[in-house]
Structures are given as structure tokens and as C-alpha cells.
Amino acid sequence: MNAIKLEMNNKQTNDIICKSFCLKNIWILFIIILPLSGIIIGFIFRNDCPLEKYIPLWEIINGFITIIFLLLIFITKQFFHEIQYRNWSIFIIDQLKILLIFFLFLWFICGNIWVYKYYRIVKYDKQILLSNKKTIENFYCNKIVYLYAFCYLSRKMVVTYVTGNKNKLVEVQAILADALPNLRSQDLDLPEYQGEPEQITKGKAILAAQRINGPILVEDTSLHFNALHGLPGPYIKWFLDKLGHDGLNKLLAAYDDKTAYAQCVFAFCAGPSHQPITFTGRCPGRIVPARGPNTFGWDPIFQPDNEQGQAGEKTFAEMDKTIKNQISHRSRSLQLVKDYFDKHPEYVS
Ligand SMILES: O=c1[nH]c(=O)c2ncn([C@@H]3O[C@H](COP(=O)(O)OP(=O)(O)OP(=O)(O)O)[C@@H](O)[C@H]3O)c2[nH]1
Numbered sequence: 001m002n003a004i005k006l007e008m009n010n011k012q013t014n015d016i017i018c019k020s021f022c023l024k025n026i027w028i029l030f031i032i033i034l035p036l037s038g039i040i041i042g043f044i045f046r047n048d049c050p051l052e053k054y055i056p057l058w059e060i061i062n063g064f065i066t067i068i069f070l071l072l073i074f075i076t077k078q079f080f081h082e083i084q085y086r087n088w089s090i091f092i093i094d095q096l097k098i099l100l101i102f103f104l105f106l107w108f109i110c111g112n113i114w115v116y117k118y119y120r121i122v123k124y125d126k127q128i129l130l131s132n133k134k135t136i137e138n139f140y141c142n143k144i145v146y147l148y149a150f151c152y153l154s155r156k157m158v159v160t161y162v163t164g165n166k167n168k169l170v171e172v173q174a175i176l177a178d179a180l181p182n183l184r185s186q187d188l189d190l191p192e193y194q195g196e197p198e199q200i201t202k203g204k205a206i207l208a209a210q211r212i213n214g215p216i217l218v219e220d221t222s223l224h225f226n227a228l229h230g231l232p233g234p235y236i237k238w239f240l241d242k243l244g245h246d247g248l249n250k251l252l253a254a255y256d257d258k259t260a261y262a263q264c265v266f267a268f269c270a271g272p273s274h275q276p277i278t279f280t281g282r283c284p285g286r287i288v289p290a291r292g293p294n295t296f297g298w299d300p301i302f303q304p305d306n307e308q309g310q311a312g313e314k315t316f317a318e319m320d321k322t323i324k325n326q327i328s329h330r331s332r333s334l335q336l337v338k339d340y341f342d343k344h345p346e347y348v349s
């Protein structure tokens, strides 16, 4: 009887150990799914990417090596964590892990070359290519194979637009919708620095890249009155807050020159250890008594010039949003950002 009880207790203990082992290690399954799907996709479509025949091969090898690497981490965590002293098996596994990391790094560079080289010309439809008499070898790659590799390589590089201003976010999303469809946004309260707009934006960018720990975009917008030698400039936020639209008009009461320009400086920073790059866009115009809905900052008192450089008809606030987004300081600055991302497709996932 006692023997049976003991056996049952042992069985229950084994069950509990097994369950906790499975629960503790379920993460490995989730992490392995991504490289495993690469092996499967690369193998199934191994001859279906004539544009760059190394892409399926890249997926298979990347999958295998990543899984081996993950298994080595799993084995060290699972079976060697209680060993107090370093023995030969741990030493060999550690060396192997370093070797695999090195290989994966080189393989990652190869993948970037093979994939991004073709991102502008790749075509997924064989029939259309054949009907246009274009050679399949020069343009065709299976959509799943190409997009898997593209997304895999780009997955850590999604750009985050950091701002605490909802109106700015709406405009940026609309302007960048085609160029950067995966733009993320994050509402972070960054300090408002003092100084020249470019320096202010660079300071914001460095801080945002540290907080996000990845590629970021930030912007600083300023409104410059020519009669006041560029003031309030980057301090417009406080001037608007304290003086309102009327007060801003009154600042220019003593001057005939009501011209001004809206300026937007965007900064892109690829990560915490990178230097930010800035892109400046300006929109010339005039300061007028407020017209149009009061939904965004100083939009009602800024009337942009027309293409000939003469006074336009509507204030930003009176314009249709799509028109504002074609001519504004923000869209001009973002055009330069788009040109930059055209040359750096790794951020456009
Ligand atoms: O009428 C407007 N049309 C615009 O196109 C526009 N862009 C910005 N602003 C305003 O100008 C000040 C500087 O802002 P700013 O660049 O420091 O932004 P912010 O502090 O609101 O957000 P953040 O991005 O710094 O978090 C703030 O009062 C913004 O509301 C605009 N007003």
C-alpha cells in the first residue's frame, strides 16, 4: 500500500515538474516560429526568386543558424545554470555562440545587400511581366519570399515619431502615409530647449532616441516675424499661449512689414549612439487677423504666400487640410525626409 502511495506521489511530482518545465520554456517555441517559417518559406520557394536566387538560400541558412543559436541559449539556461564552476562544455558552448553571432552578423549584411538592392524594382506578378515582354530574371521574385526577407531584416528598424502634439501627428501621418506606412508614434514629454531651431531639434532627437532606444523622428516648429528679426521663432509656443492670436498681431502693429515664415526642422536619429540629421522646410507668408477655425496653434493668423511670392488668399486654418499639407513648412521639411528614406529603405518597413 505504502509503495503504491509513494509511486503516486512520485508521479504527481513528475507531472508538476513537467508542467512547470513546459510553462517556463514555452517562450522558446514563440521565438523559434520566426526563423522556422524562414526555413519553410525558403525551402518551398527555393527556385521562385530569379531576381536574386540567394534570397531563399539566405532565409534557410538564417533560419537554421538562428535556431541553433537559440537552442544553445536554451541548453545553457536549462541545464548548466546550477553548475558553480566553469567546465569545458560551457566553454565550448560559449565559443560556439560567439561564432554564430559573428556569422549571423555577416549573414545579416549579405541579406541586406541581396534584399534592399532590388526593393524598387521587384515585381511579384509573373503574368504581367510576361505580357510586357520583360525578362522574369530581371524583375520577378515570389512575394512571400521577398516580403518575408524584407520584413525580417527591417523589423527592428521601425521609425518612431516622437511628439506630444496631436495636430502635428495627424499632419505627419497624412504626409508620410505613402513613404513610411509603418511610422509609429509615441507621446513623450520632451523638454523644450532654447537656442537656434536646428540645435533645439538635435537636442530633442538625441533625447528621444535614448528614450525609445531606436530610430526616431522629431520636429520643432517655429514662426518667425521678419520685422522682429525672426522672433518669436522657436518660442512661438509661449508667445501664442500668453498673447493669443490678437496679441501676436499687435506685436507687429508698429511695423508695416507683416511678412513672416513658418519653419519646421525635422531630425532623424537612427539610435542612441547616432548623430541626428536635420531637414529644414520653410513656408513664407504674412501675419493677419485670425480667420478660420481655431483648432491648431497659429494656423488662423498665418496666411501663406502664393507661388509667385505674393499674399495668398487663405490662412492655413481656412484651407483644406490636403492643401495645407502640400505647401506647408512641415510638408517641405518632410519632402527632404522622404528623399532621405528613399536612399535608406531599411527604415521603410
Ligand atoms: O498653427 C500651427 N500650425 C502648424 O503647422 C504648427 N506646428 C506647430 N505648431 C505650434 O507651434 C508651437 C511650436 O511647437 P513645437 O514644435 O515645439 O511642438 P509641441 O511642443 O507642440 O510638440 P512636440 O513635438 O515638441 O512634443 C506649438 O504651439 C505648436 O502647437 C503649429 N501651429
Ligand SMILES: [Mg+2]
Pocket: 192
Ligand atoms: Mg515642443
